[in-house]
Amino acid sequence: MVRIDGRGDGNGLIEVRGLSKTYQRGSEEIHVLQGLNLDVDAGDFVAFMGPSGSGKTTLLNLLGGLDLPSAGNIRVAGDEITRMSARKLTAWRARHVGFVFQMYNLIPVLTAFQNVELPLLLTNLSKAERRRHVETALAVVGLADRMHHYPRQLSGGQEQRVGIARAIVPDPTFLLCDEPTGDLDRKSADEILDLVDRLVGEYSKTVLMVTHDPRAAERARVVLHLEKGVLVDAVTAGRAR
Amino acid sequence: MKYRHLILSNLFRKKIRTGLTAGSFAVALFLFGILAVVDGAFQQGVDVAGADRLVVLNRVSIIQPLPLAYRDRLARIPGVTQVTFANWFGGVYQDERNFFPQFAIDRETYRQMFPEFVIPDDQWQAFLADREGAIVGEALAERFKWKVGDRIPIKGTIFPGTWEFNLRGVYRGQRVQDDTTQFWFRWDYLDERKAFGKGLVGWYTVRVANPDDAVRLVRTIDEQFANSPAETRTDTEKAFAASFVKQMGNIQLLLLSIGSVVFFTLLLVTGNTMAIAVRERTRELAVLKAVGFSDGFVLALVIVEAVVVAAVGGGVGLGLAKLFTLRGDPTGGLLPFFYLTPEAIVTGGTLAMAVGLLAGLLPAVSAMRLRVVDALRRV
Numbered sequence: 112m113v114r115i116d117g118r119g120d121g122n123g124l125i126e127v128r129g130l131s132k133t134y135q136r137g138s139e140e141i142h143v144l145q146g147l148n149l150d151v152d153a154g155d156f157v158a159f160m161g162p163s164g165s166g167k168t169t170l171l172n173l174l175g176g177l178d179l180p181s182a183g184n185i186r187v188a189g190d191e192i193t194r195m196s197a198r199k200l201t202a203w204r205a206r207h208v209g210f211v212f213q214m215y216n217l218i219p220v221l222t223a224f225q226n227v228e229l230p231l232l233l234t235n236l237s238k239a240e241r242r243r244h245v246e247t248a249l250a251v252v253g254l255a256d257r258m259h260h261y262p263r264q265l266s267g268g269q270e271q272r273v274g275i276a277r278a279i280v281p282d283p284t285f286l287l288c289d290e291p292t293g294d295l296d297r298k299s300a301d302e303i304l305d306l307v308d309r310l311v312g313e314y315s316k317t318v319l320m321v322t323h324d325p326r327a328a329e330r331a332r333v334v335l336h337l338e339k340g341v342l343v344d345a346v347t348a349g350r351a352r
Numbered sequence: 353m354k355y356r357h358l359i360l361s362n363l364f365r366k367k368i369r370t371g372l373t374a375g376s377f378a379v380a381l382f383l384f385g386i387l388a389v390v391d392g393a394f395q396q397g398v399d400v401a402g403a404d405r406l407v408v409l410n411r412v413s414i415i416q417p418l419p420l421a422y423r424d425r426l427a428r429i430p431g432v433t434q435v436t437f438a439n440w441f442g443g444v445y446q447d448e449r450n451f452f453p454q455f456a457i458d459r460e461t462y463r464q465m466f467p468e469f470v471i472p473d474d475q476w477q478a479f480l481a482d483r484e485g486a487i488v489g490e491a492l493a494e495r496f497k498w499k500v501g502d503r504i505p506i507k508g509t510i511f512p513g514t515w516e517f518n519l520r521g522v523y524r525g526q527r528v529q530d531d532t533t534q535f536w537f538r539w540d541y542l543d544e545r546k547a548f549g550k551g552l553v554g555w556y557t558v559r560v561a562n563p564d565d566a567v568r569l570v571r572t573i574d575e576q577f578a579n580s581p582a583e584t585r586t587d588t589e590k591a592f593a594a595s596f597v598k599q600m601g602n603i604q605l606l607l608l609s610i611g612s613v614v615f616f617t618l619l620l621v622t623g624n625t626m627a628i629a630v631r632e633r634t635r636e637l638a639v640l641k642a643v644g645f646s647d648g649f650v651l652a653l654v655i656v657e658a659v660v661v662a663a664v665g666g667g668v669g670l671g672l673a674k675l676f677t678l679r680g681d682p683t684g685g686l687l688p689f690f691y692l693t694p695e696a697i698v699t700g701g702t703l704a705m706a707v708g709l710l711a712g713l714l715p716a717v718s719a720m721r722l723r724v725v726d727a728l729r730r731v
Contacts, residue, residue: 177642177724198646205644212728216639220361230643232354277643 112152113333115342119150124285124317125174126150130183132169132340143169145340146183151285156311156318158331165337167321168289174319175208175287176200188284205233209278213290215270217262223249223273224258230281248276251314252306268299275306285317286310292327304330355653362657366629370661373625377665377708378672380618381700385673387607388696392529393687394603404563405465407592408556408573411583415440417552418582425576431569432558436461439539439554443506443515445496452492454506454535456542456554465557468526475500475521483541486517489532490524491680498522506535511546529689557589615707622711626658630715637719638727647720654716655709662708663701670700 112123119126127149134141143166151157159167172178174185176192184193192203217226227248231241249255252272262270271291278286288307292300304327310316320331328334334346363370408426410416417439426435441454459480463471471479471487479485488498498504502519517537525532543550560569570586577584587595630637637650674692681690 172725175642201641201644201646204642210639210642212639214635216635216728218361218636218639220365221357225357225361229358229640232358233644238354 112150113155113157113335114150115148115335115344117148117150123150124153124155124188125319126186127174128184128186130170130173130185131181132166132173132178133181143340144173144180147340147342149335149342151317151319153317154311154315155333156307156331157320158328158334159319159321159337160323160325160328160334161337166340167337170337171287171289171319171321175210176204205230205281207284209281209283209286211271211274211278211286211288211291213293215262215267215274215294217270217273217277219262222259222261223254223265223276226262226273227258227276227280229277234281244280245276248280249273251279251310252276266299267295268302271295271299271303272306275303275310279310279314279316285319288318288320288322290322290324291320292322292324300324300327359653359656359660362629362633362653363660369625369629373622374661374665374668376618376621377662377704378669380614381666381669381704382673382676383614383669384611384700384703385670385692385696386676387611388700389673389677389690389692390687391604391607392691392693392696393681393689403588403590404560404566405589406558406560406566406570406573406586407589408558408584408586409592410555411574411585414555416582417549417554418556418584420551420553422556422577422582422584423553426556426558426573429569429572429576431561431565431572433561434461434465434559435556436465436558437539437553437556438462439542440510441506441508441535441537441542442510443508445504445506450496452495452533452535454537456539457536458553459538459540462536465559468530469523469532470526471521471523479520479538482518482520483538483544484516484518485520486535486537487521487523488519488536489534490522491532492535493519493522495533511542513545515545528691529693531689615703619707619711622658622662622707623714626654626712626715627718629657630654630719634722634727637722638724641722641724642728650722651716651720654719655712658712658716659705659708662704662711666701666704666708669704670697673700 117128127147130144130147130149131142132144134143147170159170161167169178173180174187176195180193184191186192187207190203190207192200195203217223218229221229224245227245228241231244234241236244246255246258249258252275254269254272254276257265257269257273262273265273271294275291286307291307292303295303307318307320308330311318318331320327322328336343336346408418408422410418420437423435423437426432436458438458439456441456443454444450445452463469463476469489475487479487486504492498498519500519500521504517504519506515506517507513508515523532539553558569558573560566566588570588573586574584640650640653641647670692674697677690677692681687
C-alpha cells in the first residue's frame with residue numbers, strides 16, 4: 112500500500128514525513144522538495160513521474176541515503192536514516208539499497224562478474240560464497256554466459272542487466288531505479304522492465320523507479336506524480352498482481 | 353587480497369600512461385641509485401674509518417713530510433698503543449689513466465694497524481722477505497689481471513725512475529666497503545732508493561687505547577710537536593677522510609641538490625598524472641561510494657594505486673642501478689668503492705613510496721570528498 116498523505120500506520124517499509132530539500136543558488140533559495148510524505152510497503156513497485164526539475168531524482172537520492180534533506184525525516188525498515196552519520200549512512204546503503212542507474216555506471220575495466228561482485232567485497236563472504244552469489248545474480252538477469260565479458264563487449268540492454276545484477280546481489284531491502292530504460296531502445300527497455308517485473312513478482316523486491324516513460328510507469332503498481340517538489344497524486348496503475 | 357583486481361584493473365586501464373609514470377620512477381630511482389653509489393664512493397673512507405685511529409700530518413699540508421723520528425715520540429705518548437706510517441708514491445702503471453693509490457708502508461706495523469685488510473700469512477712473510485715486494489688489493493689485482501709472482505713496473509712521478517716490484521700477496525677487505533684498490537710496497541725500499549727526503553714519511557697513523565680519549569690525544573700530540581720545524585695536525589681518521597672528501601668540493605650537497613630536484617619534479621609529474629586519472633574516473637568513484645564503499649576506502653584506493661606505480665617503477669630503477677654497479681667502477685679506479693649498498697636501496701625504495709604517497713594524496717583527498725550526487729550528475 113502506497114500513501115502520500117502522511118497517514119500511514121508506521122508499519123510500512125519506507126516512511127517519509129515532511130521531507131524538504133532546498134538548494135541555495137546565490138541569494139536564491141530553490142525548493143526542490145516541499146514537505147513530502149510517503150509510505151511504501153515491502154514488495155511495492157512505485158514509479159515516480161514528473162517533468163524535469165520536479166524533484167524526482169532528488170527524492171531518489173534522499174531515499175537512497177546519497178543526500179541529506181533540509182527538513183523532514185525518512186525511516187526505512189525502522190532505521191531513521193536522516194539522523195545517521197556519513198559513515199553509518201554508507202554502511203546502511205551497502206546493506207539496504209540497490210541502485211540501478213540510467214547510464215548503467217559499470218566500471219569499464221572490470222568484467223561483468225567483477226562489476227557484480229563489487230558490493231560483496233564489502234561483506235565478510237568468502238571468495239567461494241561471493242562467486243556463488245554473483246553467479247546466481249547473473250543467472251537471474253540472464254547473463255550467466257556473459258560473466259567474463261567486459262562492458263564494452265555487451266549491448267546497452269545487457270549492460271543494464273549487469274547493473275541490475277549488481278544492485279540485487281547483496282539482497283538489498285529495496286531497489287532504486289533512476290530512469291533504468293532511459294538510454295535503451297524499446298526492445299531492450301521492455302526486457303529490462305520484464306526483469307524488474309520479475310524481481311517484484313518472483314523475488315518480492317521493493318522497487319522505486321523514476322521514469323519519464325509512460326510505458327515503463329505502466330509496469331508499476333502505483334505511479335506517483337511529482338510537480339514542483341510536491342507529490343500531487345498517486346495512481347494505482349500497472350498490472351494487478 | 354580481495355581488492356587486488358580493482359587496483360590492478362585501474363592501473364592497466366591506461367597502459368601507456370601507467371608505463372610512462374612507472375618509467376619516470378624508474379629513471380629517477382636509477383639516477384638516485386647512481387648518485388648514492390657516487391656519494392658512497394666518496395664517503396667510503398669516512399664510513400670505514402677506525403674509531404680508535406688518529407692520523408698525524410704535517411701542519412703545513414698533506415704533501416709536506418714528517419721526520420721518521422716522530423715515530424718513537426708518538427709511541428711514548430700515554431694512551432697511544434700503536435704507531436705506523438706511510439708515504440704517498442704517486443706512480444704510473446703503463447698509462448696515466450691507470451690510476452690507483454700506491455703507498456710505501458712500514459712493513460713492521462702496517463698490517464697490525466689495519467686488520468680490516470686480510471692477507472694470508474705466507475704471502476705477508478714473502479712480502480717481508482723481499483725488499484721489492486708488493487701487496488695489492490684484490491680489486492686492483494683483478495683489474496690488471498695480476499697474479500702473485502708477477503713483476504710490476506711503476507714509473508715514479510714524485511720519485512723519478514722506473515720502480516720494479518714483485519707481487520707477493522693480495523689482500524681482501526673484511527667488509528664490502530673496504531678499499532681493495534691499493535698498492536703497498538715497503539717504505540724502506542723507497543727510502544733507500546729515493547734521491548731526496550730520506551728519513552721522512554708522509555703521515556703517521558696511531559691507535560689510541562680508548563676512542564673516548566681521542567680528542568685529548570689529538571691536542572697532546574699537536575702540543576708535543578708545537579714550535580718544531582715540522583709541526584703536526586692530528587685528526588681522527590674519520591675527520592681526516594671527511595676533510596679529504598671536502599677538498600673535492602661539497603659532493604654531498606651537489607648530489608643532494610640533484611636528487612631533490614629530480615624527486616620534486618617526479619612528485620609534480622606523478623601528482624598531475626594521478627589527478628587526471630582520478631578526474632577521469634569521477635563517475636566510477638561515485639558509483640563505488642553509492643554501493644557502499646566508504647570515503648576512506650576511496651582515499652586508500654587512489655593512494656595504493658599511486659604507491660604501487662611508484663614501487664614498481666622504483667624497483668625497476670633500483671634494480672637497473674644495482675645491475676649497473678655490478679659491472680664495477682666505470683671510471684677506471686677513481687671510484688674504487690662502486691657499490692649500491694642495501695641501505696641505499698632501502699632509502700631509495702622508501703623515497704619512491706613516499707613520493708607515490710604524496711603524489712596520490714591530493715587526488716585521493718579530492719576523490720574522498722567527492723559528493724556522490726554531484727559526481728553522478730556530471731557527464
